[in-house]
Amino acid sequence: MRNFDCDLHSVRELNQALHDVQSDGESFNVLNVKGQHALACGITHNINVSLQGHAGYYCAGMHQRGTVTVHGNVGVGVAENMMSGTVHVTGNASQSAGATAHGGLLIVDGDAAARCGISLKGGSIVVKGSVGHMSCFMAQAGTLVVCGDAGEALGDSLYETRIFVLGEVESLGAGCERKTSTAEDLSILSDLLAKAEIDIDPAQFAQYGSDKSLYNFSVDNAVLPEVSR
Amino acid sequence: MKPKAPGLVESALFDRRTIAEIDRAATTGIYDIRGFGAKRKLPHFDDLLFLGASMSRYPLEGYREKCATDVTLGDRFAKRPVKIDIPITIAGMSFGALSANAKEALGRGANLMGTSTTTGDGGMTPEERGHSNKLVYQYLPSRYGMNPDDLRKADAIEIVLGQGAKPGGGGMLLGQKITDRVAQMRTLPKGVDQRSACRHPDWTGPDDLAIKVIELREITDWRVPIYMKIGATRTYYDVKLAVKAGADVIVLDGMQGGTAATQDVFIEHVGIPTLAAIPEAVQALQEMDMHRKVQLVVSGGIRNGADVAKCLAMGADAVSIGTAALIALGCNHPNYDDQYRDIGSAAGFYDDYHEGLCPAGISTQDPDLMSQLDPELGGRRLANYLQCITLEAQTIARACGKSHVLNLEPEDLVAVSVEAAAMARVPLAGTKWIPGWS
Numbered sequence A: 001m002r003n004f005d006c007d008l009h010s011v012r013e014l015n016q017a018l019h020d021v022q023s024d025g026e027s028f029n030v031l032n033v034k035g036q037h038a039l040a041c042g043i044t045h046n047i048n049v050s051l052q053g054h055a056g057y058y059c060a061g062m063h064q065r066g067t068v069t070v071h072g073n074v075g076v077g078v079a080e081n082m083m084s085g086t087v088h089v090t091g092n093a094s095q096s097a098g099a100t101a102h103g104g105l106l107i108v109d110g111d112a113a114a115r116c117g118i119s120l121k122g123g124s125i126v127v128k129g130s131v132g133h134m135s136c137f138m139a140q141a142g143t144l145v146v147c148g149d150a151g152e153a154l155g156d157s158l159y160e161t162r163i164f165v166l167g168e169v170e171s172l173g174a175g176c177e178r179k180t181s182t183a184e185d186l187s188i189l190s191d192l193l194a195k196a197e198i199d200i201d202p203a204q205f206a207q208y209g210s211d212k213s214l215y216n217f218s219v220d221n222a223v224l225p226e227v228s229r
Numbered sequence B: 001m002k003p004k005a006p007g008l009v010e011s012a013l014f015d016r017r018t019i020a021e022i023d024r025a026a027t028t029g030i031y032d033i034r035g036f037g038a039k040r041k042l043p044h045f046d047d048l049l050f051l052g053a054s055m056s057r058y059p060l061e062g063y064r065e066k067c068a069t070d071v072t073l074g075d076r077f078a079k080r081p082v083k084i085d086i087p088i089t090i091a092g093m094s095f096g097a098l099s100a101n102a103k104e105a106l107g108r109g110a111n112l113m114g115t116s117t118t119t120g121d122g123g124m125t126p127e128e129r130g131h132s133n134k135l136v137y138q139y140l141p142s143r144y145g146m147n148p149d150d151l152r153k154a155d156a157i158e159i160v161l162g163q164g165a166k167p168g169g170g171g172m173l174l175g176q177k178i179t180d181r182v183a184q185m186r187t188l189p190k191g192v193d194q195r196s197a198c199r200h201p202d203w204t205g206p207d208d209l210a211i212k213v214i215e216l217r218e219i220t221d222w223r224v225p226i227y228m229k230i231g232a233t234r235t236y237y238d239v240k241l242a243v244k245a246g247a248d249v250i251v252l253d254g255m256q257g258g259t260a261a262t263q264d265v266f267i268e269h270v271g272i273p274t275l276a277a278i279p280e281a282v283q284a285l286q287e288m289d290m291h292r293k294v295q296l297v298v299s300g301g302i303r304n305g306a307d308v309a310k311c312l313a314m315g316a317d318a319v320s321i322g323t324a325a326l327i328a329l330g331c332n333h334p335n336y337d338d339q340y341r342d343i344g345s346a347a348g349f350y351d352d353y354h355e356g357l358c359p360a361g362i363s364t365q366d367p368d369l370m371s372q373l374d375p376e377l378g379g380r381r382l383a384n385y386l387q388c389i390t391l392e393a394q395t396i397a398r399a400c401g402k403s404h405v406l407n408l409e410p411e412d413l414v415a416v417s418v419e420a421a422a423m424a425r426v427p428l429a430g431t432k433w434i435p436g437w438s
């Protein structure tokens, strides 16, 4: 375990140290993070990073391997465009948590604000609390699990993402509808619940997905008849 | 056919083109989607002229005397700024909109001339990286195919806030062009009409963007410059905010800029002409003491060396080309006229890039059509074209007495129309009058 004190070193030094790791398996304990931005972003090795305190914007951005745990709240865009690995937030997350994530797992123990999982591209997000409005806007693939409630316009303009919500949904966005879960859906959900150490029966979640009405433009063909004489 | 009766008057308002468009709308119930750039006549670089040297200025010898063309982009923070040999770059055009052969040809041509190419919506292909010595990676609202490994492979990152053809609008790629490979790169079901977002998913304003820039710099260990591309509208303010947000290079795309696909109403009615946008950007940079420190790359309707030289004289550090590069590869070439007619168009008119039926093998994903374009030949043609317009720009610069094309200045220019004089902020020829400014 390497200790790294952000009172003594800059974010640049922290990230460079994380990027310079040559082999998997190292652990970093980062102290005094004090809400700074772009902490632990762009990690490529299978390492463990614990951030002690609240983190600012884009914490663990574009995360590729290993685990980042934030012992506190996070700002906008935690784990944005994550590719794989795990990012775990013990507090709440601000807007756009897990935006465009292509893979990996983001766990938020508290609530996540608006646009959680926006443009999701294959990653998985589990929020133990509630999510704000426009969550999963234009989401393409992957899974969002919400153990609390979801705000307005959930899943607006979404493609193939699976959304599971245990509580209330304030409203569904354009092109999003309630779905009946298949065995495959339930197995994906129970796997994520297990990984996030949540003990709730998957069958209690309501599932939402695309009604495919926005998949193609609708074009009429009201051609005037040819005139013959 | 009966001859047209004398005295018949076609309405200027409801001319045949307008009638055809109303019929098209009544038939389909949907707006016209097309590629290419604005087709309407606008004040443009043709409305400017250079004042070659005579008594009061001293020219350089046309062929022999040195007139350098190299440009360095993004040396504000990056450890590795982009150094290009000519002040002309290849604009961002997506794989998906363009065929793999077209992307390869663009890379080959740019390499031959020592300049850069740019990825586009949909991510970076290995072929593209392989064939481009200097490749700018676009970071777009859709984040299709956005991959940190590719980000780290790039020579620069271009955050796209908008395009001149459609400022405020997202992109679209219609189902016909979503092949297996394109679908997989964009994580989308095959055959959907894909819409690219118009807003970035994880920042909303310049203050957030400033932090986003820090994140991108952190992930790439501050190696490469960060460009910001804006569609020309409120250019003065947008440039100031982009610089404040940390841009190393501003890419300014005027309303004539080409596109792969958007609504015709957008292309023709949103944004301001390239000519009007440049002085706004230069003024913003000068007021911030950032002119020539944050470089300005201008695009939108650049066709020849005179256009290049005029952009530089107005204060740009380089230009970027899209449509002209595709034309150099063979887009709209008369050789394909029969094939264009088969699909309801004609050589010189073709703009349905979104349909994926391009007979020249450029804006298509169909393997048979794509085979029409030999990337090696295409690369040579693009390099020839780039060489020609660079020589043209040098010719003008020498005539104005400049030993580097970047030494061209607004004082070298006059306008031949009142509109162009006002927009470009140079005097109407033969007068000292800059409408609105003097």
Ligand SMILES: Cc1cc2nc3c(=O)[nH]c(=O)nc-3n(C[C@H](O)[C@H](O)[C@H](O)COP(=O)(O)O)c2cc1C
Residues within 6 Å of the ligand: B035, B036, B037, B091, B092, B093, B094, B097, B098, B119, B120, B121, B138, B160, B162, B163, B164, B229, B253, B256, B257, B258, B259, B260, B299, B300, B301, B302, B320, B321, B322, B323, B324, B353, B363
């Ligand atoms: C076929 C095609 C595809 C394009 N794709 C993109 C894109 O993916 N991202 C982008 O920022 N601009 C895109 N553009 C716009 C160009 O980057 C550039 O702004 C424009 O072409 C410049 O104007 P010009 O065509 O008059 O040279 C595209 C343009 C064309 C013609």
